[in-house]
Amino acid sequence: MxxxxxxxxxxxxxxxxxxxxxxxxxxxxxxxxxxxxxxxxxxxxxxxxxxxxxxxxxxxxxxxxxxxxxxxxxxxxxxxxxxxxxxxxxxxxxxxxxxxxxxxxxxxxxxxxxxxxxxxxxxxxxxxxxxxxxxxxxxxxxxxxxxxxxxxxxxxxxxxxxxxxxxxxxxxxxxxxxxxxxxxxxxxxxxxxxxxxxxxxxxxxxxxxxxxxxxxxxxxxxxxxxxxxxxxxxxxxxxxxxxxxxxxKTLPVRMERHCDNAEAVAAFLQEQDVVVKVCYPGLPDHPGHEVAKRQMRRFGGMVSVLFETEAQAKKFCLSTNLFCLAESLGGVESLVEHPASMTHVSVAGSALEVPAELVRISVGIEDEEDLIADLRQALSRL
Missing domain, CATH: 3.40.640.10 (Type I PLP-dependent aspartate aminotransferase-like (Major domain))
Incomplete structure (x- = not known):
């Protein structure tokens, strides 16, 4: 063929x-x-x-x-x-x-x-x-x-x-x-x-x-x-x-599940009082939502969250169970990380410095309800 x-x-x-x-x-x-x-x-x-x-x-x-x-x-x-x-x-x-x-x-x-x-x-x-x-x-x-x-x-x-x-x-x-x-x-x-x-x-x-x-x-x-x-x-x-x-070989089916779960995670986090902002292009209030709709099939499996303080962001990263604290992204398993002290520490003090209150989440392909439950218990500890 x-x-x-x-x-x-x-x-x-x-x-x-x-x-x-x-x-x-x-x-x-x-x-x-x-x-x-x-x-x-x-x-x-x-x-x-x-x-x-x-x-x-x-x-x-x-x-x-x-x-x-x-x-x-x-x-x-x-x-x-x-x-x-x-x-x-x-x-x-x-x-x-x-x-x-x-x-x-x-x-x-x-x-x-x-x-x-x-x-x-x-x-x-x-x-x-x-x-x-x-x-x-x-x-x-x-x-x-x-x-x-x-x-x-x-x-x-x-x-x-x-x-x-x-x-x-x-x-x-x-x-x-x-x-x-x-x-x-x-x-x-x-x-x-x-x-x-x-x-x-x-x-x-x-x-x-x-x-x-x-x-x-x-x-x-x-x-x-x-x-x-x-x-x-x-x-x-x-x-x-x-x-x-x-x-x-399984990229298309994995990406559909990543997107399904990320949409659910973003919607859930947006409803939480302790969360200041959810960064996800699939949300209608995202500044790039309309452009993303035009040039992307769906909105992806990555979600970033801004908390009120750096301490809350770090505490959240240390409080999840199903979301593993680790760098990288895009795997079948869900990961969470604190960019300012992990993946983006090299740009501290530069024009690309990221907020210390930011958490990056790579949403995997696990069951949606299990992911939401883990996020809920982690947020309850803040």
Whole structure:
């Protein structure tokens, strides 16, 4: 069966990128646990593979599946989401260039841009991506990248990707689509040039494998990414990509359950007196609700909550039972964390500093009533 750019369907998640071979016909992609491959002659590669640092059939299968889901010409897999971020920035930027980055970008992304790339003469401007006019004003002659997350991490702001694509000028619009996943949002249809994922999150979906991927349509960029893939060597192992591909098969059904539960959790938390604000794009009073309705299939599995005090936020994180206190997100299990002291501690004191009263919740696929019961007992301790 041949699956083309069939965006974000259950069929593509299961079938795109791999067909059972003629030898044994395995339904699942084999794990090609080989560092090197036999050649049929000098520089005559069998199937195009020579050395796993340059390419591996298991890795290729995952890349084709993700590309089909995003509707892109190609995808390149990496060992982690940060390796994907670093590689795409290396490919796009040169000394003297400029980056426009969101004021609510993932802390690790901003840390890389601010603390590493500035040493190589790369400038950056932090801007509110929900304000299209502000983004347009931040564009300079040397701007090569506009880096966007939507929804953002951790405040769940919504950027109008289509509107941003019209004001980016000659820069590349890079969209980190990790929070939405390819099932909920396809940035290429909205004008994005490049899409990045931490496959550690919703694509893998089971909190058991780290990875990243870059998707695009520009052949020149593809060639650069492939060079970096082999030269730098931040490659995923065949077993890691097998686990990621296995998780990806259930992405659509998992995302539906994540969204169902997140909507229930957000509605419940919004009714609690101790909660100051619930950040969830599915709520009608969310500033980006209408944009999210237009560019997303549903509103995602992430919910953030602001309490009155930092002490309440920390106490809440320490009081849940079913919601595990842990970093990361997008797995089948529900997680809770305090960004200011955990995932976003590296941006303390910067323009991206997050409120100390904020709690980020990754809503899993457990039974809704059990999740609500755990939240209720945790809130009762505040």
């Amino acid at each position: 041949t699956i083309g750019p069939n965006r974000a369907t259950s069929t593509a998640a299961i079938h795109a990128g791999y067909e059972p071979d003629n030898l044994y016909g395995p339904i699942n992609t084999p794990i090609y646990a080989s560092t090197t491959f036999a050649q049929d002659g000098l520089a005559k590669l069998r199937g195009g593979y020579e050395y796993t640092r340059v390419g591996n059939p298991t890795v290729t299968a995952l890349e084709k599946t993700v590309a089909a889901l995003e509707g892109s010409d190609y995808a390149v897999a990496f060992a982690s989401g940060m390796a994907a971020v670093d590689t795409v920035l290396r490919a796009l930027l040169r000394p003297g260039d400029h980056v426009v980055v969101s004021n609510d970008a993932y802390g690790g992304t901003y840390r890389l841009i601010q603390q590493v790339f500035t040493q190589w003469g790369i400038e950056n401007t932090v801007v509110d991506m929900t304000d299209v006019d502000a983004v347009a004003a931040a564009i300079q002659d040397n701007t090569k990248v506009v880096w966007v997350e939507s929804p953002t991490n951790p405040l769940l702001d919504i950027a109008d990707i289509e509107a941003l694509s019209k004001v980016k000028g000659g820069a590349k619009l890079v969209v980190d689509n990790t929070f939405a996943s390819p099932y909920l949002q396809q940035p290429f249809t909205l004008g994005a040039d490049i899409v990045v994922h931490s496959t550690t999150k919703y694509i893998g979906g089971h909190s058991d494998v780290v990875g990243g991927v870059v998707c695009g349509n520009d052949p020149e960029l593809h060639e650069q990414l492939r060079f970096f893939f082999g030269w730098v060597g931040a490659i995923p192992s065949p077993f890691d990509t097998y686990l990621t591909a296995r998780g990806l």
